[in-house]
Amino acid sequence: MKDFGDYVRTARARRAESEPRFSLRQVAIRIGVEPAYLSKVERGLVPPPSEATIVRLAAELGEDADVLLALAGKVGSDLKKIILRRPRQFAELIRQLKNAPDHAILKVVREVRDGNW
Numbered sequence: 873m874k875d876f877g878d879y880v881r882t883a884r885a886r887r888a889e890s891e892p893r894f895s896l897r898q899v900a901i902r903i904g905v906e907p908a909y910l911s912k913v914e915r916g917l918v919p920p921p922s923e924a925t926i927v928r929l930a931a932e933l934g935e936d937a938d939v940l941l942a943l944a945g946k947v948g949s950d951l952k953k954i955i956l957r958r959p960r961q962f963a964e965l966i967r968q969l970k971n972a973p974d975h976a977i978l979k980v981v982r983e984v985r986d987g988n989w
Contacts, residue, residue, distance in 0.1 A: 938951075
């Protein structure tokens with residue numbers, strides 16, 4: 873998987889090919905950061921921005937905020953709150969699922985969502 877900066881640069885550049893509003897400068901302004909800062913983030917010269925900035929960037933680029941947060945080595949504050957309510961159970965769940973194939977994880981998600989326990 874790409875690192876955060878590469879992923880963001882690729883996603884933004886792909887959109888900029890057909891829509892000029894995705895230039896580095898315009899995206900930076902819309903998400904509330906300096907263009908020079910966003911350039912440094914994309915080139916991996918500075919650490920990824922705050923959670924709030926990553927969420928705005930994800931929305932601007934039409935990307936999944938959880939994916940961008942994970943690439944940045946972060947967990948959304950909403951997920952942190954959930955995990956902190958039952959840290960042992962969630963830690964064990966994640967450890968048990970770490971090598972499971974995607975279809976198995978999706979099955980667990982569907983069962984929980986649908987209340988099939």
